[in-house]
């Protein structure tokens with residue numbers, strides 16, 4: 001088993017909240033992601049057994065959401081929205097700036113395993129574009145100066 005006892009217990013607790021087992025898929029994936037840092041086929045199988053839903057349905061749900069990386073990522077997963085509002089307000093330039101600053105290309109992780117940079121579709125914060133999500137937190141109305149401050153802070157916390 002990849003999931004530890006705490007995660008399994010947490011998934012079982014969440015299942016009680018949902019009369020339809022299928023509704024527990026996303027909470028279960030979230031628990032697994034928080035423990036492991038990414039998702040994979042083995043985890044889908046384990047979740048499938050716990051919540052008694054076919055593994056294909058677990059995999060389908062996981063594949064739909066970019067918030068669940070499917071391979072190991074850095075401590076900080078930087079997800080830059082590149083959808084219409086963010087694109088119009090400079091998301092592409094922001095991605096290029098992050099690539100230059102982190103010395104990686106989109107989709108890559110820094111050699112110190114601290115940052116992974118990806119682009120994602122709309123994160124529902126269009127009125128504060130351009131924006132990005134790093135792990136669970138939104139960073140909005142971004143400028144290059146704000147990006148510098150954010151990365152400096154995260155490096156200090158690492």
Ligand code: FES
Nearest residue numbers: 081086122125126
């Ligand atoms: S377009 Fe970027 S948050 Fe909606």
